[in-house]
Amino acid sequence: MIKLQNLTVSYRHHPALHHISGQFVSGSLTAVMGANGSGKSTLLKSIAGLLAIDGGHTSGALTVNTQRMAYLPQLSEIDRGFPIDVRDCVLFGLWHSTGAFGRVSDTLVKRVDAALHAVGLQGFEGRALGTLSAGQLQRVMFARLMVQDAELILLDEPFNAVDAKTTASLLTLVQQWHLEGRTVIAVLHDDAQVRQYFPQTLLLARERVGWGLTAEVLTEANLQRARDMAEAWDESAQVCEIDADLSQQNVTAHAAHLPHSAH
Ligand code: ADP
Ligand code: MG
Numbered sequence: 001m002i003k004l005q006n007l008t009v010s011y012r013h014h015p016a017l018h019h020i021s022g023q024f025v026s027g028s029l030t031a032v033m034g035a036n037g038s039g040k041s042t043l044l045k046s047i048a049g050l051l052a053i054d055g056g057h058t059s060g061a062l063t064v065n066t067q068r069m070a071y072l073p074q075l076s077e078i079d080r081g082f083p084i085d086v087r088d089c090v091l092f093g094l095w096h097s098t099g100a101f102g103r104v105s106d107t108l109v110k111r112v113d114a115a116l117h118a119v120g121l122q123g124f125e126g127r128a129l130g131t132l133s134a135g136q137l138q139r140v141m142f143a144r145l146m147v148q149d150a151e152l153i154l155l156d157e158p159f160n161a162v163d164a165k166t167t168a169s170l171l172t173l174v175q176q177w178h179l180e181g182r183t184v185i186a187v188l189h190d191d192a193q194v195r196q197y198f199p200q201t202l203l204l205a206r207e208r209v210g211w212g213l214t215a216e217v218l219t220e221a222n223l224q225r226a227r228d229m230a231e232a233w234d235e236s237a238q239v240c241e242i243d244a245d246l247s248q249q250n251v252t253a254h255a256a257h258l259p260h261s262a263h
Pocket of ligand 1: 041
């Protein structure tokens with residue numbers, strides 16, 4: 001369903017993802033793990049087709065073979081000040097069925113309210129988004145994912161700032177999506193949770209450290225290697241010269257203050 005061939009994604013020539021190859025099979029449930037700055041959000045944004053907004057530059061190939069995808073950004077990227085109530089926020093996920101100025105049918109409103117009920121937010125339909133706790137906001141976002149009915153669901157740190165009870169109920173939804181045959185890719189941090197609920201794992205440290213069965217990827221050796229690679233990062237040292245269509249002058253200018261090349 002999603003194929004990465006030597007994918008490199010750079011921001012101003014600094015690769016956030018470096019020569020990654022592999023694939024997410026249709027119907028798979030995969031955790032993406034790695035330290036802060038290891039390229040996890042960049043990967044999800046690449047798949048969601050949102051890199052241009054961030055000014056990212058891509059080389060290699062990324063094939064995303066799906067019509068319907070849903071994307072949950074990191075909580076920190078969601079604008080909670082947006083003056084909208086809970087029901088409209090979930091309805092917003094359906095704009096492709098309603099059209100930007102389309103009429104909202106009773107059927108759609110019923111679907112939205114059923115999703116809010118399923119995430120335990122009945123009675124919250126008219127609440128302003130800005131008045132919700134982090135856990136409640138994340139429930140709203142999951143209700144929105146439910147009504148989107150996507151084949152591919154991308155979740156960036158879906159359980160951050162969310163209490164244990166909410167996490168457990170949202171994890172149940174993820175399991176249900178998996179049973180329904182949807183492809184789910186989730187950025188996560190909790191080893192134990194990943195081992196228990198996510199059959200596949202991609203471990204990143206800008207490069208691919210491991211990708212496959214969770215038990216085979218989350219070995220102590222791989223985790224240590226990912227930590228070592230993260231610690232070795234020097235923000236200014238990572239210029240990918242294959243990727244960048246730099247003028248020779250720029251390459252020299254970068255190389256001059258680099259202790260070593262990224263390759
Ligand atoms: P993660 O989600 O694993 O924490 P990210 O994919 O957000 O990592 O970021 C990977 C690297 O790319 C980091 O070094 C980050 O600072 C950098 N980066 C991310 N987004 C941008 C951007 N819009 N502009 C410049 N650099 C960015
Ligand atoms: Mg991130």
